[in-house]
Amino acid sequence: MSDTEIRKSFWSTSQRLIRKQLALLAARASAGALRSFKLGQGQSLPGKIALKIDPEILSELVRTIDVVLVSGTNGKTTTTALLASGLERSGHTVTNVGGSNMTGGVVSALIDGSGTHSMARFAALEVDEIYLTPVARAIKPKAIILLNLSRDQLDRTQEVRKIAARWKSLLSELPGVKVVANADDPLVVFAASEVPDVTWVAGGISWTEDSSGCPVCTGRITFSGGSWQCHCGFQRPEVTWQLSGDLVVTSPTGNIALELNIPGSFNIRNSLMALAGCACVGVAPEISKNGMAGVVSVSGRFQSYPLPWADGSVMLTLAKNPAGWVELIAMVDSWVKDRAIVIGLNAKFADGKDPSWIWDVPFEIFAGHSVVVCGERATDMALRLRYAEVEALLVPDAYSAIVVASKRNKDVVVLANYTCFQRIRKDLERSGSTAGIARALYWVGGFLSKGSK
């Protein structure tokens, strides 16, 4: 190398380092500023700033961190939380649980984890199914967990089949990536079908309406006895991870007894996917399962709050599309006896602006019962329920709806879609200041509730 060449390479290396440091500094500073000015939780902007200054920052950040991405329509957040808690048992893990799951949010989470005093060993990151391609291209993760695909936010994501096809072409350009895929979902199997290193897991499927058309030949897929197949030969692959009892997991290395502290059979399936994900980066299920036992609520999902205005509690659950609702319905069925039910529906950008999917949910199961309905699109939901012969009391303001419901039963469960859920959670977490108004409402609400029978 000549003298000038050496000098040139020295300068380009230092420029790279400087750019990286600048990007990190700017991101951390903006995150701090956002936090101190209470502008949200500073989730995605820092990442966006860092990417602007240094577009290659992602590949820099993940050189020393084993990244596992989690994507799919339902269960992303909970699976990522289980995964992160499982990995944490083996080394410091950063995660974006409860945060932004598009590109900016993912970078922000990684920046948080690259601090000098808390160098992370793992990252468990949930990624919006539509953003999986750009995020995975930039990060080159060690492993990707693919949960499921079903209709969600039809106004902007349009066709689930196209997402499956996009995933498939993404995976073909990531040599060496380990994929943990749900063998019960034909669209996921299609996406992962040509990956050399794939772990097939019996991740379960509660909604088959979006996958009954074969993604290979457009023929029909038939589901029976926990399996599925098409006449073209496309069929459920042999799984290596599955449930062999209520909470017993069969894995390639033996049986493991699970301990879970979040409700719902779908969450057992989510933890199965997370266990297999941990194993992909070398954390054995005997170790990771202990971490998972510590998960009791995930960003407000399944979280119980005491009522600030009376003796009783309110539990929050997220129900944002037909597949999610179908998973929850079995639980609602057991709740109707001892809880008042509030259903919340919004149609903001993050929810999808077209809530017509509520007609795909078999609310007829609750015929004869009575629920309180809230949210921007409460009227849509109330009419849907009335046509299903479910009594629906319309209280558009979410907080008031909970107050009214608590008059019917001291324990309340709220099932709401994304922005409605977030709004209620925020209200409940700072409800100290509004408790006075709530108490007043509670008494007025009592009359409302009585008057509507």
Next chain:
Amino acid sequence: MSDAVSIVTVFPDLLGTYGDGGNAKVLAARLKLRGIAATNLEVRSSDPLPQGADIYLVGGGEDSPQVEASKILSRSRALHRAVEAGSYVLAVCAGLQIFGEYFVDSEGNEVPGLGILDCRSVKMPGARAVGELLVSAELDGGDELLVGYENHGSSTHLGPDASPFSKVVAGVGNSRIAKTDGVRYKNVIATYMHGPVLARNGELADYMLRGVFGDLPTIPDRSLSRLARQLHQERVSAALKAHKTNLRNSVLSGLKGHKR
């Protein structure tokens, strides 16, 4: 068939993506509330369509299932016979396109439809039509405001033997130029309105039911009727508001264009 009003939902496994299955639920419920018996049959694409039903409902679906549905229905000609026999048909979005001469698949290839309606659907220039759709349709001699949600990437062009179902007040409908939505032919109503359209427009549901059953008693459950009207009004205002914003934005961008 018996004297119960028979409602058939056509291939919900292929054409059930956009919540249009709700149309059958609304029709059956509005009959039941009036004490009129109804049978609701969902027929999947692996099974033959029954003949002689009073109402057939064909909903929206994704590209490749739409092609598959069109193939099966062309072969069986079940819907051709139903339309000739005077059955009522509500065809929404992909359903509308299937009833025409041809439509385009995701690669842009022309796919033959059933040829029952004199219309052709092609890739729409510009952006996909997504949003509230407000129209004015003539039902029983009077003009009714109907409101739905549209989500389609094709425009539909009508031939001389087809008449549009309605005039567009706000939104896109058949195409950005024609300012009409859907097609009417015999007892077929074809439209781009999801929502589901009959949940948002009880008047349209009752119009179809009167066609089948004759005069209908009023629904005794006043609170349900009130709620249905409230939803209709809410969506009409939402459509008008969205339209105003669009109009303002296009005027503003037009002004900016002038300055340049």
